[in-house]
């Protein structure tokens with residue numbers, strides 16, 4: 001089986017766009033964990049968190065992650081920003097032999113993207129709270145197997161190329 005890649009990092013670091021660019025480069029499938037949770041629960045992620053609480057969202061998130069990992073495909077999985085910070089999810093990812101890639105973007109860039117994005121992030125409603133969460137989580141993101149630095153100038157394609165190069169990934173040959 002092709003090496004699977006899990007993209008992790010803080011809200012606004014570019015997980016979904018970089019995952020899409022990487023999937024296009026490698027010509028492989030992609031899953032977005034938030035989108036799967038939302039489809040399974042028939043509710044947007046912000047509504048889930050606001051109406052059922054974070055802990056219930058986290059349970060649905062872990063269940064969805066387990067399901068994707070057990071299924072063997074797709075090759076690229078973009079997580080929501082909190083998923084990697086839970087030990088149980090890191091254990092699952094490691095147990096399944098995936099490579100976790102941390103998109104390390106500075107807080108100011110993440111915050112700028114959070115505030116410009118149409119989908120609200122209930123766990124980052126103001127800058128002080130978001131920065132605290134960022135600082136708290138940063139050491140946990142660093143537990144990923146590969147760290148890639150993100151700036152406002154690096155495009156998703158450049159980041160995808162860097163990841164593919166670092167891990168030695170290629171598109172699967174067509175049969």
Ligand code: S3P
Nearest residue numbers: 010011012034080081082121123
């Ligand atoms: C969260 C990040 C969000 C989403 C939810 C919780 C977090 O995903 O899963 O709002 O705890 O960091 P993005 O990182 O894609 O914004």
